[in-house]
Amino acid sequence: MTSPIRRAPRSFCPIATTLEFVGDRWTLVIIRDLLNGKRRFSEFLGSPERITTNILTGRLADMERDGLIEKTAYQTRPLRHEYRLTARGAALLPVLQEMCLWANRFWPQTWRPPESFMERRID
């Protein structure tokens, strides 16, 4: 799931560049969970989208390599890590907020996010 060296960028278009980091079905779902306070592997696995262990492992490694998240050990024996957003990862919040507005407008069955999420601002 993880490529140790990222491909050469397709262009310096800011949209294409952003998609090199988050242009897949899962990365922004994990960022959503982190913004909502989840920190641990088992917490991400428990989200309603039912990400698989393999995909989650790969995405977390990619996101760490890309500087979107940081990993720290919270337990040894057995070793367990928790994950936190970096400033770069947390700054994706407005992208997520606009995705919420789009989905809520065109797919009325989608959940309305809490106001606290929609009103949050990045630093």
Added chain:
Amino acid sequence: MTSPIRRAPRSFCPIATTLEFVGDRWTLVIIRDLLNGKRRFSEFLGSPERITTNILTGRLADMERDGLIEKTAYQTRPLRHEYRLTARGAALLPVLQEMCLWANRFWPQTWRPPESFMERRID
């Protein structure tokens, strides 16, 4: 490239739902081109990201099935189509604008979009 029937949604989370439509490396690049006035297959192929014919064919079919774009014939013999954004597709503009702000902030080598793009508002 195209699945005639879309998978069942992973959840009714508006972020996960949006990613069912645009959670890949190419769809939002094509939407960018359409917002910038491109209409024809050869114009999308000419963009700096060098999408391949196969991927472009698949993405356009997916986007039409999902109601993000509409296809009309502009020529017969040989038959040629042009593509336009629907209201649903055009309403992804704010997602693209936020991706531009994010990339410009964290990846200084990325292009600055024209002000006309960043100041555009959806209906």
